[in-house]
Amino acid sequence: xxxxxxxxxxLVFIFITIFIxxxxxxxxxxxxxxxxxxxxxVGLSDAARYGGWLFFVYAGMQFLFAPVIxxxxxxxxxxxxLILSLVAIAIDYAITGLAPxxxxxxxxxxxxxMAGASYTTAGAYIADVTxxxxxxxxxxLIGAAFGLGFIVGPAIGGILGEYxxxxxxxxGAHLSSYAAAGLAFAKWILGAHxxxxxxxxxxxxxxxxxxxxxxVLAESLPKESRRKFEIWRANPLxxxxxxxxxxxxxxxCGVIVLMRIAHDSNPATWTYYTMLKFHWTxxxxxxxxxxxxxxxxxxxxxxxxxxxxxxxxxxxxxxGLAAAATAFAGxxxxxxxxxxxxxxxxxxxxxxxxxxxxxxMSKEVGPTEQGELQGAIASVxxxxxxxxxxxxxxxxxxxxxxxxxxxxxxxxxxxxxLCVVLAAxxxxxxxxxxxxxxxxxxxxxx
Numbered sequence: 001x002x003x004x005x006x007x008x009x010x011l012v013f014i015f016i017t018i019f020i021x022x023x024x025x026x027x028x029x030x031x032x033x034x035x036x037x038x039x040x041x042v043g044l045s046d047a048a049r050y051g052g053w054l055f056f057v058y059a060g061m062q063f064l065f066a067p068v069i070x071x072x073x074x075x076x077x078x079x080x081x082l083i084l085s086l087v088a089i090a091i092d093y094a095i096t097g098l099a100p101x102x103x104x105x106x107x108x109x110x111x112x113x114m115a116g117a118s119y120t121t122a123g124a125y126i127a128d129v130t131x132x133x134x135x136x137x138x139x140x141l142i143g144a145a146f147g148l149g150f151i152v153g154p155a156i157g158g159i160l161g162e163y164x165x166x167x168x169x170x171x172g173a174h175l176s177s178y179a180a181a182g183l184a185f186a187k188w189i190l191g192a193h194x195x196x197x198x199x200x201x202x203x204x205x206x207x208x209x210x211x212x213x214x215x216v217l218a219e220s221l222p223k224e225s226r227r228k229f230e231i232w233r234a235n236p237l238x239x240x241x242x243x244x245x246x247x248x249x250x251x252x253c254g255v256i257v258l259m260r261i262a263h264d265s266n267p268a269t270w271t272y273y274t275m276l277k278f279h280w281t282x283x284x285x286x287x288x289x290x291x292x293x294x295x296x297x298x299x300x301x302x303x304x305x306x307x308x309x310x311x312x313x314x315x316x317x318x319x320g321l322a323a324a325a326t327a328f329a330g331x332x333x334x335x336x337x338x339x340x341x342x343x344x345x346x347x348x349x350x351x352x353x354x355x356x357x358x359x360x361m362s363k364e365v366g367p368t369e370q371g372e373l374q375g376a377i378a379s380v381x382x383x384x385x386x387x388x389x390x391x392x393x394x395x396x397x398x399x400x401x402x403x404x405x406x407x408x409x410x411x412x413x414x415x416x417x418l419c420v421v422l423a424a425x426x427x428x429x430x431x432x433x434x435x436x437x438x439x440x441x442x443x444x445x446x
Contacts, residue, residue, distance in 0.1 A: 011129070013212065013213050013216065016145075017086065018122060018146060018149065019149045020149070020209045021149070022150050023150075023152050023156070023202075025153060026149060026152065026153020026154040026156075026293075027156050027198040027201065028093075029157060029267070029271060029285070030157045030271060030286040031157055031196075031199075032054075032271065033048070033272050035099075035196065039099060039101055039102040040102045044275055045397050046401075048268075048272040048396045049394060050102060051389075051393050052389050052390040052391075052392070052393025052394055052397075053106070053390060054106065055390060055393070057110055058112060058113040059113065059382065059386040059389065060113065061110055061114045063382045063385075065113070069114075073121040077220075078219065079219040079220070081121045082125065083210050083214055085121070086115075086206050086207070086209050086210035087207065088111055088112075088114065088115035089111075089112060090203045090204075090210065092108045092109075093112075093199045093206060094199070094200070094203040095107060096199045097196045097199030098196075128220035150289070150292075150296075151290050151293035153289075154286040154287075154288075154290050154293070155287060157198045159286065249361050251429070252360070252361050254423075255426050255427050256357065256380055256381060257384050258419045258420065259419075259420065259423050260384040260385060261392075261416070261419050262415075262419040263416075264389045265388075265416040268389035268390075268392040268396070268412065269392055269396040269413070270288075273331075273409055274288065274340070276400060277410075278337040280337060288341070288344075292344055295344055296348060298348070299349070299351035299352070300355075303349075303351070303352070304351060307319075307352055308352060317352070318424065319349060320350045321350070321421075321424040322424070323352075328347070328414070328420065329413070330342070330343035330346065331347075331410060331413040332414040332417065333414075334410070357427075392415070395411050
């Protein structure tokens, strides 16, 4: 179906869908530790363990259900899958906001991980409605929405968390009887600490977008182009098996795994670390994540286009890995909260590594295998994210507990730095510059 047939609302809806998904996720990051601590009746250190398991459940569901949801959209169409996913995400946030026990948070994460796998359907929708020569630009909508959502979400979440806490402390002495009753009901909904407010806002955003899609979104996949749902094709391990066809790519995937493990120390421990060590409020955590999102967007959106051609792909990987290792070590040993912002700037250069590494790997396979390669890389990253946040959160929890041989809240970040150093060692061992030169000489000879 052409872009014109779906109307002007189609790509706008996709952009808003991704933006709201990421904004909703970003909103809850600054306040999740306090909610976990409230429901599990533990301190921030032990709350990190629960947070790691919640990340594990979320990532695991995404890994398992991304191919399932993609195949369902091939069978029933993109529109119903996208709308139902948004409704499921709204229900997830509502369950989280109302959760009376920690068990309900895990129920919500299962639902959220399954529904969040709809990114595959969003990509398929764009491919359906866009001619080949314009797909690259329209796929950029997903990246733009992701970056913008992660800038806005944490800031809103931090502010709403603070507002909810103040609302709990407000006595309402000068309110009318009706307003006082409303305040009492709001306090009952929000719980003891008022950190539940961002979850209800996220639920409202997701449900509003589902309603918007129901009213304006046209189906992009005609019935004659649909196929039967076959469970054997909805296999998350299939892409990983495909890596055996690319022997040179396998060790480079090891670099990706180590980079991803290091990266996942941020979502797993950042909020707990800053609150415990620097006593940051939810608003301060939100502002810091907003800064990370803004700097990252600048690097991916602008610097990579200039720096990688100038440096060359191999040097860009080394520079990115060096910046990441330095920044993670800086986070680990920071003694003042403002230092984290300085290390963010250094760490932003890590954004050069992934695009350059992908470009190197793409040159090792033929043009008909590019999609398969990218799918395999994505699966490696998703599978790593199942276990990495859990490991990092447990590392943080252990070194902030009484059982630790010494108190060191930055243990997860130091481990991340060491992972990046190991990634650089693996990259140097592979010597992609030598392989690239050999491939170029072979092409010239032919």
